[in-house]
Amino acid sequence: MPALTTGVGHEPGLYELLAALPSKLKPHANHPEESNFLQGMFEEKSLHSLNIFFFQLSEELQDESATREVNELLKLLAKPHLKVRIFLVLKFQCVDCDLFCVTGLIHVGDELKEVNGIPVDDKKPEEIIRILAQSQGAITFKVVPGVKEDVLVKEPKMFVKALFDYDPKDDKAIPCQEAGLAFKKGSILQIMSQDDATWWQAKHEGDANPRAGLIPSKQFQERCEILSTPLVFSGVGFRRSFRLSRKDKKTNKSMYECKKSAIYDTADVPTYEEVTKYQRQDRAKHRLVILVGPTGVGLNELKRKLLISDPQHFSVTIPHTSRPKKNLENDGVEYHFISKHLFETDIQNNKFIEFGEYKGNYYGTSLDSIRSVLSKNKVCLLDVQPHTLKHLRTAEFKPFVVFVKPPTIERLRLTRMNAKVISGKDDKGSAKTFTEDDFQEMLATAQTMENQYGHLFEKVIVNDNLSEAFGELRAALKKVELDTQWVPVSWTHS
Structure with a gap:
């Protein structure tokens, strides 16, 4: 290839690069026609003439006095509309994919003008795909770069919290695995485009990389999950908030029934939740703190340590009951004592978050009891079953x-073998030591809770050591009060 000479003195490296590229890329060409194509393209006079023209014009303008007209022309030459990008890729096909990838070359907002010299302005995506599929050897694209500023103005920022794990490498449905964006449950994603009903374009929040990746749309992910997940009615139940033992559960009605059952909740497919930033103001009410976990994991101990650490800041709800008041008990202290008839009326009026019957008496936690704590500018600590979370x-x-x-079963055996669990809230004298069956049930229940409701958990703490778990919980609650968090949009725009 003959050496290139121009009158442009500032960019000789460009022409040396163009001259060297065919030999550098030749080992990567799979067929002779690909090598010949590369050679011919880089020897194309029009390509060099175009670059020479731009460099000469820019240099001459730089030498001119900086008049307003010259500055405007220089800015015009820098506009994306005059930077038609022509590039070549060697055709390759993704595994489990019928589309061809141009990873890193085509960006969000770019306008595809030609494919192999064929104008595609008026063609539909499936027609372009057909052209790509029928192409042999190398493929040439002509692209007009998008104006990033315009894209940002046109598309308002939308953020979602991912409620499931996703890895495009494991997704056979994605049209191009290399173009996919991996994320974990809890990741905050910025949605760049929802133009496609099946595949959205997104990037991780705070990621400086301007390029977006493909993620399944909400509707498509829901459809895939429903089709791939068999309906299974699990025999593993949750112990209720009053911690009934197996014997208690056989002789009493299930504690704390809710309007919607746990089985109903499993029909909801967790995909994405639109979120926004939120920071509590000084005079605003505190966020409700909900602790969830299986029987025996240490919820009561953690609540107790929080209350002792700062009784002016933390508080708990006072439950209602229909049982008679005992000696030394005060109404509104241990319980709100009401008649069975009034309790049943309140149940019908949906005043309870959870309620149930134990030894012939009703017990329940009311919504008003939560409001009472929050109205005193205190943090309300609540221990409920996970199927009530959606109502709160x-x-x-x-x-x-x-x-x-809970930690592993080995750690449970080591740290809790001599500890005791209370079977019922009113039966503190009936505490018994943990058994191997208790450990197995604790682990099984924790796994079921996490599988079904894990997308609603904002913090997960393993209670291996109570002091360490308390410290972790206390630090997390401090951040909730002081730092900015991502919360559902409906919480701030209602």
Whole structure:
């Protein structure tokens, strides 16, 4: 290839690069026609003439006095509309994919003008794909770069919290695995485009990389999950908040029934939740703190340590009951004592988050008891079953949900073998030591809770050591009060 000479003195490296490229790329060409194509393209006079023209014009303008007209022309030459990008890729096909990838070359907002010299302005995506599929050897694209500023102005920022894990390498449905964006449950994603009903374009929040990746749309992910997940009615149940033993559960009605069952909740497919930034103002009510976990994991101990650490800041709800008041008990202290008839009326009026019957008496936690704590500018600590979370995830309460899970069974045997579990709230004298069956049930219940409701948990703490778990919980609650968090949009725009 003859040496290139021009009158442009500032960019000789460009022409040396163009001259060297065919030999550098030749080892990567799979067929002779690909090598010949490369050679011919880089020897194309029009390509060099175009570059020479731009460099000469720019240099001459730089030498001119900086008049307003010259500055405007220089800015015009720098506009994307005059930077038609022509590039070549060697055709390759993704595994489990019928589309061809041009990874890193085509960006969001770019306008595809030609493919192999064929104008595609008026063609549909499937027609372009057909052209790509029928192409042999190398493929040439002509692209007009998009104006990033315009894209940002046209598309308002939308952020979502991912409620499931996703890896495009494991997804056979994605049209191009290399173009996919991997994320974990809890990741905050900025949605760049929802133009395609099946595949959205997104990037991780705070990522400086301007390029977006493909993620399944909400509707497509829901459809895939419903088709791939068999409906299974699990025999593993949750112990209720009053911690009934197996014997208690056989002789009493299930504690704390809710309007919607746990089985109903499993029909909801977690995909994405639109979120926005939120920071509590000084005079605003505190977020409700909900602790979730299996029986025996240490929820009561953690609540007790929080209350002792700062009784003026933390508080718990006072439950209602229909049982008679005992000696030395005071109404509104241990319980709110009401008649069975009034309790049943309140149940019908949906005043309870959870309720149930134990030894012929009703027990329950009311919504008003939560409001009472929050109105005193205190943090309300609540221990409920996970199937009630959806009823508490409202703009009024803005709950921060902490899942407390047990450690391994080996650690349970080592640290809790001599500890005791209370079977019922009113039967503190009936505490018994843990058994191997208790450990197995604790682990199984924790796994079930995490599988079904893990997308609603904002913090997960493993209670291996109570002091360490308490320190982790205390630090997390401090951040909730002081730092900015991502919360559902409905909590701030209601």
